[in-house]
Structures are given as C-alpha cells and as structure tokens.
Amino acid sequence: MIFLKKEALKKKGVPTKQRKYILGIVDKLRRGVLTFEYLQRRTTIKPCRKLTISQSAGKAAKKDDKK
Numbered sequence: 001m002i003f004l005k006k007e008a009l010k011k012k013g014v015p016t017k018q019r020k021y022i023l024g025i026v027d028k029l030r031r032g033v034l035t036f037e038y039l040q041r042r043t044t045i046k047p048c049r050k051l052t053i054s055q056s057a058g059k060a061a062k063k064d065d066k067k
Contacts, residue, residue: 009019028034 006019006023009022025034025039029036
C-alpha cells in the first residue's frame with residue numbers, strides 16, 4: 001500500500017478519506033517525522049475485555065423467559 005500512487009488507490013476502491021490518511025502517513029514517514037515503531041504502536045489493536053452478564057441480571061432474564 002505504501003508504494004501505490006493516488007490513482008492506483010482510487011482504482012482499488014479505497015475511500016477518499018482513507019486515501020488522504022494513507023498518503024499523509026507515507027509523506028510523514030518519507031520526511032522522517034513519523035517512525036514505523038510509533039505507527040505500529042498506534043495501529044495495534046488491543047484485545048477488549050470480555051463482557052459477562054452478572055448473575056442477578058441473568059436470573060431476572062430467565063424469569064422473564066418463563067412468563
């Protein structure tokens with residue numbers, strides 16, 4: 001993706017806002033303002049915590065199902 005030009009990104013169907021973001025990041029990387037390490041930390045997806053139903057809420061839901 002980094003080496004693609006604006007027209008190539010458009011042909012691939014990348015939306016305008018994402019194209020501008022990608023091209024801006026590439027430009028910053030080229031100028032040395034942004035590092036790959038920082039970019040990797042910024043774009044890493046953190047695992048989210050698992051949502052659990054409390055026992056009292058679960059019991060209330062079961063009672064409603066029986067009615």
